[in-house]
Amino acid sequence: MPTTPVWPIPVRVSMPSSRSRSATMPAVRCSWNAISGWRWMSRRSATVRTLIVLASLAMSNVFIRSDDNRQPGSQRCPYRRILSAVPTGQHGEVGTTFSRTSLMISADRPGHLVTTATLDARYLPDVMALVERCAAHDGFDAGADEGFVRARSYPVPPEIVLQTADLIWVVGDRVVGYAGTYGFGRDEIEVVAVVDPEWRRRGIGRALIDEAIRVGHRAGVSRVLLVVPRFSVGGHALSERVGAKRSHSEAAMVLRDVPPGGDELGMGLVARIANVSDVAVLGEIGSSAFGGSPEEASAISRSSIGAVGRTIFLISRNGEDVGMVSIAVDHGAASIAGFAVRPEHQGMGIGRAVLKWLVRRLHGDGIAPITIEVDVTNDRAAGLYRDCGFREDRIYDYLAVAIG
Template sequence: MLRARTHLTPDDLSAVADLERRVVAHDGGRLKIEWEDLRARASDPGDGPTTDLLWTTPDGRADGYVGFDSWDGRTVELVGMVDPDARGRGIGAALLGAAVQVCRDRGFAQALLIVPRPSEAGHHLARRLGAPLEHSEHALRLDTPPPPAEEDPRTTLRAATTTDLDVLAELLTAAFGQAPTHLAASFAAGDTLAVEHDGAVVGTLRRPRDGSSGGIYGFAVAPEFQGRGIGRDVLRRVSRAFFDEGATSVRLEVAVGNDRALGLYTSVGFRRVQTEDYYDLPL
């Protein structure tokens, strides 16, 4: 049965986590499920828009799932999965059809379906819906602390504040084409950092922690300060801090074709665990 959720109950979280374990055990790789966001939804009163779709059996087991994640209020990313033993029953098509309608109802301008490269069924479903490939990303993971290296004392990291809003928005727009609409709100969580070099803000990143895994997102260095070793220095510091805090891995994503960034990450020890294709669903 298809169920739309405006918030997630503890039972929902458990059912999605069990489904993820079954899917990854069968397919390998990983699924880009933002568990930090899902757990936040569990504390939401549930009077907002649909954030998750579940396909459940009468006993509460989840055989399918689609979640919605938007960082800028305009584009939404969709991640979905179907239990290996329940595939071929039309569950994926039903979930995705409902997801497209949710995206329309919520007024998103673009919906990107994330499909792991090895998922033949996912690619087939995206093509059947007439969704062109928009871009692809490598998912990278670091499982051991990077080796010690000399830190540049001119480069410092600190929590971003609202006074940094304009410069960080400019940095993110230069790096990614646009800045998130909720950038200021992200400062409250304390995981958005400003990178200073000789007292000037030259970079930024977000470093959320999800259980035993750390994440690095929105990592940008001003173009005029690139090539000076600042990015590598910051990446090492942030990664080592995660491990010092008890994390067992650090994750990030990089666009396929961005060889410069990929070279930076692999030089610190990150390795590719999966490539993911982003399909532009017609809304």
């Protein structure tokens, strides 16, 4: 902390009593800065002192206090902040705090930020509870989001460690905000974020998104994709404030009707679990079906192989590798992704046969719900998924923030 004030202006300080001095020590230290400022002013002429005081009043006072436990509904701080940024620390306190003892520059945004590479046992239950509170308030099924959060406790593949961060906003001993960044080895990262309904409109969501963008900077990607549910008015408003532009939208579909059939794939198709020696082939298939370079597609597959709860099936026909599909299973729920068939083999019923076989197998193992996502403009894929028993559940908009 600097030993002299940035500006020689009066600083309003919450002075501690003898009974609470240890709890408000940051305010004590700041009071010496205020005294130093007045000493500086005392050596100036009366006219200069008057001008400085008037200028400082026009800019408004700095309000410094140590209570980051102010509850919702309590009186808002009447002082506007004139300091808008605090240097970022490592693995922790950024935004409105210098330390976890909490120097508050703005009483509208109390608390501090904790940054971790994975969600450990200390924070995982609290973040899960936060997701449940948000789901109950906003009226959505928390199942898929809870699965995403639980997966954050698993080891991070080295290929995407720089693109992965868990950002946790804590007020007192309560987790009131969370953002998770994740990448697939591509030139972008995706971000999901939630804020406790009682703590919204305090700048916490903006602080989380700003730090997520910094993660993108450090990872060297060209853009950050904010994943926002279509129904979230606040999420879209926040995305607009940070300059995000619409990239694309995806529909989350949930299996409602299990397609009939047996345990065999048929059509001469064979499915086997892929391993690291298959990364190059998986990259070729993914690139041919989804676009992008084979190297990027290979990085995505490499990050999934061996990951907890992740399985990639490589599909072959008559000895030729023609397709792939990836599944992630967590706490009895499954999501299907990376479902691709080489373009020259599309239109033959291979995708339909594979998907029906897979959902029958998952359902037979007692796994539910089973979800899959599709670009809202991809009518052909959406029609295939409906034919296999999936129905639209909700839409997510992907809003891009360019990193220059």
